[in-house]
Amino acid sequence: MRTVAVDETEPLIPRADPRNPLVWLRRGEGVVGLGEVLRIESSGPTRVEDAAAAWTELAAHADVDDRVGLPGTGLVAFGAFAFADESAATSVLLVPEIVMGRRDGRAWVTRISLATGDDEAQDVSDEASEDPVIPEPAPRRKVPRVTFAPGSVTPDAYEAAVAEAVRRIDAGDLSKVVLARQLVGELHEDDGLRATINRLAEDYPDTWVFAVDGLIGASPETLVRVDHGQVSARVLAGTTARGAGEASDRERAAQLLESPKNREEHALAVASAVSTLEPHTARLDASPEPFTLQLPNLWHLATDLKGTLGDGSTALDLVRAVHPTAAVAGTPRKVALATLAELEGFDRGRYAGPVGWVDGDGDGEWAIALRCAQVDADGTVTAYAGCGIVHDSAPAAELAETVMKFQPIVEAFGG
Numbered sequence: 181m182r183t184v185a186v187d188e189t190e191p192l193i194p195r196a197d198p199r200n201p202l203v204w205l206r207r208g209e210g211v212v213g214l215g216e217v218l219r220i221e222s223s224g225p226t227r228v229e230d231a232a233a234a235w236t237e238l239a240a241h242a243d244v245d246d247r248v249g250l251p252g253t254g255l256v257a258f259g260a261f262a263f264a265d266e267s268a269a270t271s272v273l274l275v276p277e278i279v280m281g282r283r284d285g286r287a288w289v290t291r292i293s294l295a296t297g298d299d300e301a302q303d304v305s306d307e308a309s310e311d312p313v314i315p316e317p318a319p320r321r322k323v324p325r326v327t328f329a330p331g332s333v334t335p336d337a338y339e340a341a342v343a344e345a346v347r348r349i350d351a352g353d354l355s356k357v358v359l360a361r362q363l364v365g366e367l368h369e370d371d372g373l374r375a376t377i378n379r380l381a382e383d384y385p386d387t388w389v390f391a392v393d394g395l396i397g398a399s400p401e402t403l404v405r406v407d408h409g410q411v412s413a414r415v416l417a418g419t420t421a422r423g424a425g426e427a428s429d430r431e432r433a434a435q436l437l438e439s440p441k442n443r444e445e446h447a448l449a450v451a452s453a454v455s456t457l458e459p460h461t462a463r464l465d466a467s468p469e470p471f472t473l474q475l476p477n478l479w480h481l482a483t484d485l486k487g488t489l490g491d492g493s494t495a496l497d498l499v500r501a502v503h504p505t506a507a508v509a510g511t512p513r514k515v516a517l518a519t520l521a522e523l524e525g526f527d528r529g530r531y532a533g534p535v536g537w538v539d540g541d542g543d544g545e546w547a548i549a550l551r552c553a554q555v556d557a558d559g560t561v562t563a564y565a566g567c568g569i570v571h572d573s574a575p576a577a578e579l580a581e582t583v584m585k586f587q588p589i590v591e592a593f594g595g
């Protein structure tokens with residue numbers, strides 16, 4: 181494969197595949213893939229380590245001509261993993277044929293092809309050696325309209341599940357569990373998802389906007405990033421609505437910061453991320469106090485983690501170590517996973533699973549797949565949103581919080 185620098189400043193999404201976009205962007209920077217030369221599928225409890233092993237093997241044999249040398253240049257795979265060990269959803273790493281990337285104002289294009297013969301010397305085929313051609317940007321289209329309705333769990337059933345979770349927390353079974361619900365709709369239009377991802381990128385520029393194998397969303401939560409030996413993550417847990425005017429908005433953020441319920445929910449999520457990342461780092465620092473993160477639809481409590489890799493782990497190794505954090509499962513992890521599987525009553529698929537990319541050097545950026553929907557081949561669109569439940573959670577307030585969290589994806593489908 182070959183990566184070359186290009187002189188490009190135009191937005192990347194209009195060049196993505198209209199039906200099946202492959203996108204990872206924040207504030208206009210990131211990677212967009214076209215075509216597919218290889219798909220690594222995995223499932224079950226070892227889905228991340230199996231994919232990581234296959235990726236390391238592939239990267240070791242790749243013939244790379246990388247003239248840019250940034251994270252995300254050279255060999256790259258986009259990935260999305262199922263949340264649960266028991267999920268029926270397949271986890272995927274997709275290697276595109278063309279990657280268009282941008283980072284710190286520098287742009288590049290990579291063209292990847294598979295060697296066809298058994299001679300390793302053929303790894304860089306003639307085709308891949310040619311300078312890659314990037315597609316022309318497509319004209320803007322209207323977002324496809326999807327009408328959503330509650331999935332298998334009705335709003336009443338969700339409130340009942342929250343009440344039951346609080347009973348179990350009060351009984352001392354666990355400290356926190358994250359409970360989600362679904363909205364389901366149908367995508368009819370032929371023009372696919374590019375307009376939807378464009379809308380998410382415009383409306384939520386500070387989130388990770390992703391589209392990988394039909395999983396599409398705008399996540400504010402960084403599961404883990406690895407960049408030349410530096411590790412970082414952004415832990416989110418604790419949520420409140422935006423206020424109507426400026427004063428009430430500031431007031432809401434201040435209340436969120438002082439709310440014992442939200443602070444507890446947040447502290448458990450930070451503890452789980454720190455305890456699972458720490459063994460892999462030589463140094464790991466957390467922001468001393470949580471801060472309030474403003475998104476167009478809500479406020480979150482946030483903590484940033486930054487550190488130095490201590491054991492040569494790749495981004496996928498760290499994904500395996502930290503998933504699932506208490507921001508999407510609960511505490512203690514094992515009891516929380518069993519409780520959410522029982523009380524939610526549906527397969528989360530790739531919702532709340534890791535989504536992102538990894539390169540041939542093991543650098544990568546992974547978010548938790550939140551504020552997202554999975555679009556299946558038959559056009560079924562399933563959106564997901566969940567809330568951290570602790571002992572003083574109120575069912576009606578948690579239901580209202582899911583409505584806020586559905587907003588980005590519902591609006592990106594014309595709702």
Ligand SMILES: C=C(O[C@H]1C=CC=C(C(=O)O)[C@@H]1O)C(=O)O
Nearest residue numbers: 416417418419507565566567568
């Ligand atoms: C589980 C979700 O959000 C998590 C991330 C941030 C805040 C959360 C909360 O306040 O409950 C959740 O832990 C979701 O958006 O579906």
